[in-house]
Amino acid sequence: MTVSRRGFMAAAASAPVLMTVQQGLAQGVAPRRGGTLQMMLTPEPPVLQIGVNQQGPTLAAAPKMFQGLLTFSPTLEPQPLLAKSWTISEDGKEYVFSLQENVKWHDGRAFTADDVVFSIMKFHMELSPRARAIFTLIETCEARDPHTVRIVLKQAFQPFLLMFDATAAAIVAKHLFDGQDYRTAPAVQRPVGTGPFRFTEWQRGNFVRMDRFDDYWKQGQPYLDTVIYRIIPDSQSRRLALESGQVLLSQASDIEPFDIPQLRQRPNLEVNTNGWEYFSPLSWIELNHRVKPLDDARVRRAMSMAIDRNFIINRLWFGVGKPATGPVASTTRFYDANAKIAAFNVQQANALLDQAGFPRNAQGVRFTLKHIPLPYGEIWTRLSEYLRQAMRQIGVALDLESTDAGSWARRVGNWEYETTINFVYQFGDPTLGVERTYVSSNIQRVTFTNTGGYSNPQVDALFQAARSAAVAAERQRAFSEVQKILVEDVPQIWLTELAFPTIYDKKVRNVITTGLGPSKSFDDVFIAG
Amino acid sequence: MMDFWRRFSRNRGAVVGLAILLLVFAVAAFASVLFPGSPWDMATAPFVPPGEEGMLLGSDSLGRDVAAGIAHGSRISLMVGAVSTVATLCIGVSLGAISGYVGGWVDDAVMRFTEFFQTIPSFVFAILLVAIFTPTITSVVFAIAVVSWPPVARVVRAEFLSLRSREFVQAAEVLGKSRLSIVVTDILPNALSPIVVLSSLMVASAILLESALSFLGLGDPNLMTWGFLIGSGRSVIRIAWWMSVFPGLAIFITVLALNLVGEGLSDALNPRLARQRGGAA
Numbered sequence: 103m104t105v106s107r108r109g110f111m112a113a114a115a116s117a118p119v120l121m122t123v124q125q126g127l128a129q130g131v132a133p134r135r136g137g138t139l140q141m142m143l144t145p146e147p148p149v150l151q152i153g154v155n156q157q158g159p160t161l162a163a164a165p166k167m168f169q170g171l172l173t174f175s176p177t178l179e180p181q182p183l184l185a186k187s188w189t190i191s192e193d194g195k196e197y198v199f200s201l202q203e204n205v206k207w208h209d210g211r212a213f214t215a216d217d218v219v220f221s222i223m224k225f226h227m228e229l230s231p232r233a234r235a236i237f238t239l240i241e242t243c244e245a246r247d248p249h250t251v252r253i254v255l256k257q258a259f260q261p262f263l264l265m266f267d268a269t270a271a272a273i274v275a276k277h278l279f280d281g282q283d284y285r286t287a288p289a290v291q292r293p294v295g296t297g298p299f300r301f302t303e304w305q306r307g308n309f310v311r312m313d314r315f316d317d318y319w320k321q322g323q324p325y326l327d328t329v330i331y332r333i334i335p336d337s338q339s340r341r342l343a344l345e346s347g348q349v350l351l352s353q354a355s356d357i358e359p360f361d362i363p364q365l366r367q368r369p370n371l372e373v374n375t376n377g378w379e380y381f382s383p384l385s386w387i388e389l390n391h392r393v394k395p396l397d398d399a400r401v402r403r404a405m406s407m408a409i410d411r412n413f414i415i416n417r418l419w420f421g422v423g424k425p426a427t428g429p430v431a432s433t434t435r436f437y438d439a440n441a442k443i444a445a446f447n448v449q450q451a452n453a454l455l456d457q458a459g460f461p462r463n464a465q466g467v468r469f470t471l472k473h474i475p476l477p478y479g480e481i482w483t484r485l486s487e488y489l490r491q492a493m494r495q496i497g498v499a500l501d502l503e504s505t506d507a508g509s510w511a512r513r514v515g516n517w518e519y520e521t522t523i524n525f526v527y528q529f530g531d532p533t534l535g536v537e538r539t540y541v542s543s544n545i546q547r548v549t550f551t552n553t554g555g556y557s558n559p560q561v562d563a564l565f566q567a568a569r570s571a572a573v574a575a576e577r578q579r580a581f582s583e584v585q586k587i588l589v590e591d592v593p594q595i596w597l598t599e600l601a602f603p604t605i606y607d608k609k610v611r612n613v614i615t616t617g618l619g620p621s622k623s624f625d626d627v628f629i630a631g
Numbered sequence: 632m633m634d635f636w637r638r639f640s641r642n643r644g645a646v647v648g649l650a651i652l653l654l655v656f657a658v659a660a661f662a663s664v665l666f667p668g669s670p671w672d673m674a675t676a677p678f679v680p681p682g683e684e685g686m687l688l689g690s691d692s693l694g695r696d697v698a699a700g701i702a703h704g705s706r707i708s709l710m711v712g713a714v715s716t717v718a719t720l721c722i723g724v725s726l727g728a729i730s731g732y733v734g735g736w737v738d739d740a741v742m743r744f745t746e747f748f749q750t751i752p753s754f755v756f757a758i759l760l761v762a763i764f765t766p767t768i769t770s771v772v773f774a775i776a777v778v779s780w781p782p783v784a785r786v787v788r789a790e791f792l793s794l795r796s797r798e799f800v801q802a803a804e805v806l807g808k809s810r811l812s813i814v815v816t817d818i819l820p821n822a823l824s825p826i827v828v829l830s831s832l833m834v835a836s837a838i839l840l841e842s843a844l845s846f847l848g849l850g851d852p853n854l855m856t857w858g859f860l861i862g863s864g865r866s867v868i869r870i871a872w873w874m875s876v877f878p879g880l881a882i883f884i885t886v887l888a889l890n891l892v893g894e895g896l897s898d899a900l901n902p903r904l905a906r907q908r909g910g911a912a
Contacts, residue, residue: 501853
């Protein structure tokens with residue numbers, strides 16, 4: 103045993119597997135080759151070609167097959183992946199990435215800088231609105247040699263590197279897409295990437311199977327032979343599958359929050375709420391500022407003060423997640439812990455509404471607002487039911503309307519709502535994931551823009567300053583300032599920093615090592631014997 | 632009247648059903664006395680088992696009192712049952728009467744129209760209607776009425792067909808009574824007993840239909856109903872069985888009571904039939 107461990111240490115000193123072996127050893131176990139990891143995918147995605155589909159399930163499964171240039175640590179520091187190193191010029195405009203050599207696509211072709219240029223400038227530029235918004239800042243993107251990519255920006259953009267994770271801009275094979283309609287190319291149905299697992303079989307409604315890619319560029323990895331995603335539509339069956347050991351890992355919203363306390367008590371399972379630092383989803387009551395009296399900041403502040411966020415976390419989400427303190431999640435960069443929304447206080451909230459000139463009528467109601475619960479499952483309906491009771495205490499009547507997911511998106515996009523619930527990913531940086539909800543230039547008839555219609559020139563200017571500043575300290579100043587204004591103005595009533603626990607059998611190791619949780623490549627994951 | 636009660640009470644099940652039904656009415660009437668405040672209020676900790684912390688039937692996932700939910704929900708269930716049955720009768724009786732009394736091509740047209748509605752699976756149709764008109768209490772009642780009138784129309788038509796050639800109808804016609812008054816004052820009263828029996832059963836099926844819609848999340852989100860209670864308890868049944876079991880029992884008992892009463896009414900209103908059945912048993 104000692105010999106084999108020493109052997110591993112020797113290999114670790116020279117090979118790029120250094121990190122993972124250390125992690126393995128830190129847990130007292132050397133990585134073990136072999137085994138099948140069964141997981142679940144909910145709901146079943148239409149296609150697994152990342153970029154063509156950018157929804158949660160695809161973002162969870164596809165990074166096993168596709169990789170980005172970088173990945174991110176839990177503190178959102180860039181880590182090498184397909185790019186082994188990179189340099190950024192003084193003025194923050196020029197980025198040079200040196201790529202890993204000996205990287206092969208699953209079809210055997212060599213991976214080169216041309217693939218990277220194609221992926222950035224053509225593939226994601228056309229398919230992804232989020233990537234397009236950032237990549238239009240690129241002046242030139244060129245392959246200097248087969249293993250070097252140089253990108254020059256029109257202006258400095260500090261969060262630029264955050265766009266190179268597999269979930270934001272996965273690198274796809276140029277030879278399989280160039281000159282075709284990206285959405286209908288044959289490769290969409292049989293994904294080909296550079297990741298540690300290659301696509302082998304997909305029985306619709308049953309499972310997706312990926313097998314070990316023997317020519318994977320990290321030596322000795324991946325450890326697992328096979329990764330299987332099972333499709334189990336019913337949440338109680340998913341819980342049973344996890345409890346019985348049929349599947350070894352659950353992620354995102356596979357498991358309903360109310361099942362988590364029981365699963366925490368099972369000695370063989372690990373419930374890990376880390377790994378959402380990159381996405382940092384923040385939930386809020388989405389207010390339409392065009393509806394009176396929601397244009398009055400005092401009303402919004404009073405409504406925010408009437409909500410017991412600890413109750414929401416403890417009673418509804420069973421302790422998973424954190425109460426929100428402002429527009430920026432505490433795990434996102436440039437979060438300012440000093441800018442906090444007013445604490446839960448029903449009396450003060452009532453006083454504020456009295457002051458604002460909204461007296462109670464005979465039924466004790468000041469005004470009535472319509473409210474659309476988020477149609478993403480039961481827990482969101484419960485949340486709206488709680489909010490209706492909380493608002494009643496300050497004399498605000500919430501009238502609930504049910505819709506389906508399609509109408510919800512349409513109505514929010516068309517501003518045809520008074521209040522609803524929304525949650526939005528922050529993508530690590532306020533410029534990428536927070537700004538869009540508050541700047542007046544982004545008031546659009548599209549979901550996940552500033553659909554509420556909040557407009558404050560000062561906020562606009564500060565977000566702009568933070569966007570164009572090349573130095574982190576300067577951006578921090580602007581973001582701190584804007585957070586102070588926003589927590590007073592309460593343009594949206596922030597509720598919680600959501601966390602989706604990843605629950606797995608303790609013998610599965612190295613599951614959560616990055617800021618992307620289960621959306622990583624799993625090349626270092628192994629099942630201890 | 633005494634005679635009616637004597638015949639009704641001969642069916643012991645019917646009396647029990649009536650007693651249960653009166654109890655449900657009493658709970659509905661006194662819901663706000665028994666459980667003051669809104670049934671949506673969080674009264675205690677979540678998932679309190681029945682009998683603890685003053686929760687007679689336990690609390691749900693938000694700490695709401697299940698007993699209060701059932702009591703307040705009984706109002707909605709009975710109201711939906713009653714209103715949608717009245718609406719159903721309005722549609723069904725008028726179409727059935729027209730079709731049965733007028734006959735000829737009108738009969739054909741009305742019956743084809745009825746069959747059109749009968750060929751669509753009623754529950755699927757109800758879901759569709761509620762989904763289109765967004766779930767509110769009015770759209771739920773409307774949907775239930777729209778899917779449940781065809782049987783009424785057919786029964787009423789059959790009664791009218793057999794009654795309209797009777798002598799007393801012919802006599803009325805000869806006397807020069809208007810058609811409308813013949814239908815309303817001569818034929819309808821004689822066709823009433825099957826309608827009464829049918830409608831008591833329809834109240835039961837309307838309650839079931841409303842509960843099924845609420846269970847699927849298609850109920851009015853602002854009203855506490857039995858179906859909603861079961862629907863919200865379904866996913867946590869392994870943690871809190873009481874959340875779905877008690878409202879389920881409430882539905883079961885109420886629907887059973889309505890069916891028993893319906894049977895009793897049928898016995899009381901069709902004495903000949905009842906005597907035959909009694910003889911067989």
